Amino acid sequence: xxxxxxxxxEDLLENKAxxxxxxxxxxxxxxxxxxxxIVETISDAIDAEEYEIVKGVLEHLPEDEAAVLIQQLETxxxxxxxxxxxxxxxxxxxxxxxxxxxxxxxxxxxxxNLASMVQEFESDDLVYIYEQLEDDDKEEFFEHLPDAxxxxxxxxxxxxxxxxARLMRKELVMVPEHWNAGDVKQHLRVEKDLPDDFFSVFVVxxxxxxxxxxxxxxxxxxEDGVIITDIMDDDVTPINASTDQEDxxxxxxxxxxxxxxxxxxxxxxxxxxxxxxxxxVLHEExxxxxxxxxxxxxxxxxRDVFETxxxxxxxxxxxxxxxxxxxxxxxxxxxxxxxxxALAVFMPIVAGIGGNSGQQALGVAVRxxxxxxxxxxxxxxxxxxxxxxxxxxxxxxGCIVGLFASYWLGDGAIGYVICLAMMLNILMGCVSGFxxxxxxxxxxxxxxxxxxxxxTALTDAGGFFIFLGIAKLILF
Numbered sequence: 267x268x269x270x271x272x273x274x275x276e277d278l279l280e281n282k283a284x285x286x287x288x289x290x291x292x293x294x295x296x297x298x299x300x301x302x303x304i305v306e307t308i309s310d311a312i313d314a315e316e317y318e319i320v321k322g323v324l325e326h327l328p329e330d331e332a333a334v335l336i337q338q339l340e341t342x343x344x345x346x347x348x349x350x351x352x353x354x355x356x357x358x359x360x361x362x363x364x365x366x367x368x369x370x371x372x373x374x375x376x377x378x379n380l381a382s383m384v385q386e387f388e389s390d391d392l393v394y395i396y397e398q399l400e401d402d403d404k405e406e407f408f409e410h411l412p413d414a415x416x417x418x419x420x421x422x423x424x425x426x427x428x429x430x431a432r433l434m435r436k437e438l439v440m441v442p443e444h445w446n447a448g449d450v451k452q453h454l455r456v457e458k459d460l461p462d463d464f465f466s467v468f469v470v471x472x473x474x475x476x477x478x479x480x481x482x483x484x485x486x487x488x489e490d491g492v493i494i495t496d497i498m499d500d501d502v503t504p505i506n507a508s509t510d511q512e513d514x515x516x517x518x519x520x521x522x523x524x525x526x527x528x529x530x531x532x533x534x535x536x537x538x539x540x541x542x543x544x545x546x547v548l549h550e551e552x553x554x555x556x557x558x559x560x561x562x563x564x565x566x567x568x569r570d571v572f573e574t575x576x577x578x579x580x581x582x583x584x585x586x587x588x589x590x591x592x593x594x595x596x597x598x599x600x601x602x603x604x605x606x607x608a609l610a611v612f613m614p615i616v617a618g619i620g621g622n623s624g625q626q627a628l629g630v631a632v633r634x635x636x637x638x639x640x641x642x643x644x645x646x647x648x649x650x651x652x653x654x655x656x657x658x659x660x661x662x663x664g665c666i667v668g669l670f671a672s673y674w675l676g677d678g679a680i681g682y683v684i685c686l687a688m689m690l691n692i693l694m695g696c697v698s699g700f701x702x703x704x705x706x707x708x709x710x711x712x713x714x715x716x717x718x719x720x721x722t723a724l725t726d727a728g729g730f731f732i733f734l735g736i737a738k739l740i741l742f
Contacts, residue, residue: 448490624695656696
């Protein structure tokens with residue numbers, strides 16, 4: 267079934283031998299991640315129902331690389347693997363999978379098996395998995411959960427989607443303010459229900475309001491008799507549970523936080539958000555914005571043909587409508603184009619360059635809104651800047667193309683028309699490309715999703731109208 271190297275790999279992993287030898291490690295890892303040989307071995311092993319080999323591979327791989335491996339398998343292989351492993355599927359790997367692949371895994375293993383895995387989930391991962399389920403699956407999943415996990419989900423779902431409460435982890439270490447460093451160290455030694463990973467110990471008053479935090483390195487270096495409030499950092503930065511996750515990420519970036527407390531409206535400590543969660547948020551938001559600007563959605567690479575068609579055709583239909591508007595504008599000047607065919611040659615250039623200049627400004631505006639660098643205070647100044655940039659770029663490019671057109675066609679008037687039209691369209695593109703996402707944001711509409719549609723309609727239809735309108739005024 268397999269060549270010599272793959273047989274060696276099978277023997278190694280089936281026996282679960284440690285990968286001490288560098289040549290053995292190279293069978294699994296390459297500079298770019300999981301090796302192709304591993305993927306082929308897994309696929310062949312699943313076809314042959316040799317699942318011990320698969321389990322051996324997953325035992326050796328970190329969770330993120332195991333997720334990458336599974337995502338490279340065919341959908342049928344993923345489903346076979348999930349069905350065979352059932353509740354033995356590593357929960358950490360499940361969390362790392364892309365949504366579309368994870369849906370296939372959960373569908374194959376069954377919601378009941380998924381519910382039996384939750385005891386190994388941290389609370390933030392439990393809430394995250396629950397949020398990703400279909401409504402019917404949520405009900406079944408909830409029915410099979412222990413009471414403690416149900417309580418966690420109920421509390422998280424009482425807050426808005428994308429809020430800090432749904433992002434936080436309830437597993438944390440908090441101690442009363444009257445303890446000393448020795449009390450805290452003893453607590454950490456004997457307490458069994460501690461988080462697997464944590465960076466700080468949070469200090470609370472009798473009302474469970476956070477009053478400070480102590481980093482582990484500072485705690486370990488402190489004398490046992492020192493009162494914890496004397497060594498804690500009292501510069502508390504609590505985050506309200508209802509705060510949007512984008513605002514949470516902004517706070518982490520501004521204050522260089524590794525972790526942050528989450529409190530309810532009464533200021534009581536509910537949980538903690540750690541930097542690894544924020545990295546996921548930043549990646550998710552950035553990917554969503556980039557894909558939305560292109561009219562596609564996250565996970566397209568894992569979807570089948572018909573799902574991908576369905577997700578893309580809506581925006582293509584919208585673009586078709588905007589293109590029809592541009593075509594209508596052109597049709598109103600058909601007699602002018604018939605008399606001077608040279609105008610048709612330069613129409614795509616004028617409209618296209620205006621659209622590209624608008625996309626540049628749009629990208630700056632969307633990023634500024636996302637990072638909160640663009641505020642009501644500096645919006646007008648930035649619009650003025652885009653006006654100047656558009657004017658200068660329009661003048662320079664308009665002169666270049668206008669001079670070329672005059673020389674090529676031997677008609678200075680056409681060159682003047684093209685120069686003026688290009689300058690105005692680039693100016694319009696820059697200003698509108700910046701203003702459109704700002705206006706949409708003020709209207710509580712995601713600017714990353716729909717800005718490019720409005721911009722394309724404006725620069726295409728507007729560009730043709732400006733070009734042909736100036737031509738009609740000057741040349742006819």
